[in-house]
Amino acid sequence: MKDMAEWRKRIDEIDQQLLRLLNERSQCAVEVGKIKKALHLAAWQPEREAEILRNVVKANSGPLDDAAVRRLFERIIDEARALERRIMASEDGKE
Numbered sequence: 001m002k003d004m005a006e007w008r009k010r011i012d013e014i015d016q017q018l019l020r021l022l023n024e025r026s027q028c029a030v031e032v033g034k035i036k037k038a039l040h041l042a043a044w045q046p047e048r049e050a051e052i053l054r055n056v057v058k059a060n061s062g063p064l065d066d067a068a069v070r071r072l073f074e075r076i077i078d079e080a081r082a083l084e085r086r087i088m089a090s091e092d093g094k095e
Contacts, residue, residue: 025080026080026083029080029081033083033085033087033088043085044081053073056070057070
């Protein structure tokens, strides 16, 4: 059986993976923001956000419940949208 230090070390490793993936996802959002700007589309696309939330809730196998997964992804989406808005508001399409 692993002790607390081993579990905490594993959590720290997972946190680093999550951070890398969140930044990778955010870079994708930046690119989407550039495309939206070029096409004169709004940053907020409620149908796309609903699709993302449906997908992650459907894929959830716990132990987080669906409401928790939804809240986490709503926050991730909020931050991605803020990034997109900054890109779209800039003159040159850069942050």
